[in-house]
Amino acid sequence: MENKRCEEESSKSARLAIMELANMISVPMSLNAIVRLNVPDAMWQDGSNTPLSASQILTRVLPSGGGDPENLQRLLRMLTSYHVFEEHLIDGSDSERRYSLTQIGKTLVTDAQGLSYASYVLQHHQEELMRAWEVVQDAVVDPTTEPFVKANGEAAYSYYVRKPEMNGLMLKAMSGVSVPFMKAMLDGYDGFEGVETLVDVGGSAGDCLRMILHKHPAVRQGLNFDLPAVVAKVPTIPGEFIIIFEQFCDFNFRKFFFFLS
Numbered sequence: 001m002e003n004k005r006c007e008e009e010s011s012k013s014a015r016l017a018i019m020e021l022a023n024m025i026s027v028p029m030s031l032n033a034i035v036r037l038n039v040p041d042a043m044w045q046d047g048s049n050t051p052l053s054a055s056q057i058l059t060r061v062l063p064s065g066g067g068d069p070e071n072l073q074r075l076l077r078m079l080t081s082y083h084v085f086e087e088h089l090i091d092g093s094d095s096e097r098r099y100s101l102t103q104i105g106k107t108l109v110t111d112a113q114g115l116s117y118a119s120y121v122l123q124h125h126q127e128e129l130m131r132a133w134e135v136v137q138d139a140v141v142d143p144t145t146e147p148f149v150k151a152n153g154e155a156a157y158s159y160y161v162r163k164p165e166m167n168g169l170m171l172k173a174m175s176g177v178s179v180p181f182m183k184a185m186l187d188g189y190d191g192f193e194g195v196e197t198l199v200d201v202g203g204s205a206g207d208c209l210r211m212i213l214h215k216h217p218a219v220r221q222g223l224n225f226d227l228p229a230v231v232a233k234v235p236t237i238p239g240e241f242i243i244i245f246e247q248f249c250d251f252n253f254r255k256f257f258f259f260l261s
């Protein structure tokens with residue numbers, strides 16, 4: 001009897017879990033929506049991060065008016081469950097809910113360098129990548145063609161560099177992620193001591209290289225080994241020894257990184 005009840009309970013939880021998994025797309029798509037609407041920057045208010053109602057946030061997002069605060073609130077509540085926002089019930093009633101950014105939410109706020117994780121969110125939800133996810137099961141049936149190629153007709157990086165908007169977003173997304181990561185890494189890593197020439201394979205905008213060279217002036221030469229269309233976008237940095245090594249090579253990047261790891 002007891003066993004039967006346990007089994008029923010566990011099968012109820014399993015049914016709920018599978019429904020949650022089936023609807024999981026609502027989480028990243030809601031995140032993408034709030035980034036597209038520029039909600040985190042609108043909520044930040046130069047750092048005061050005062051809790052705001054959905055209507056107040058909407059006024060900042062759409063200063064010329066309009067929009068649906070109720071639908072915005074749905075997105076805010078969804079992402080509150082994933083700790084992007086904190087919900088505040090005013091006077092203990094649930095008639096007015098207000099929202100502020102959590103530590104996770106703050107990663108989406110544009111910093112003084114114009115960077116945040118927002119571009120990374122947008123980059124991962126571009127139409128071309130979404131199309132590749134739709135055919136991901138085909139990679140099992142026919143592994144000779146990557147889902148991105150199947151969906152878009154060519155490999156991701158050659159596709160990106162042909163589209164200035166995608167190329168720009170990719171560069172911005174990588175900078176937004178790599179600058180804080182490299183800052184944290186350089187605080188506790190001494191592996192660059194004794195290095196004179198450093199090659200960053202797939203160095204994107206050159207942020208990591210620039211930061212390493214700044215911290216370790218003994219590294220005399222830094223080579224950003226990336227695609228020509230990517231390095232063409234990299235700003236020159238006066239007073240530093242960055243040499244851009246423009247080289248398109250056709251080796252398989254995935255295999256290369258696999259080999260390294």
Ligand SMILES: C[S@@+](CC[C@H](N)C(=O)[O-])C[C@H]1O[C@@H](n2cnc3c(N)ncnc32)[C@H](O)[C@@H]1O
Nearest residue numbers: 157174175178202203204225226227230249253
């Ligand atoms: C995930 S991004 C790396 C980001 C960078 N390491 C950072 O931390 O900001 C991968 C990089 O590899 C570059 N890449 C892809 N294929 C390449 C190739 N065949 N030769 C050189 N670079 C390539 C891309 O242009 C892109 O900048």
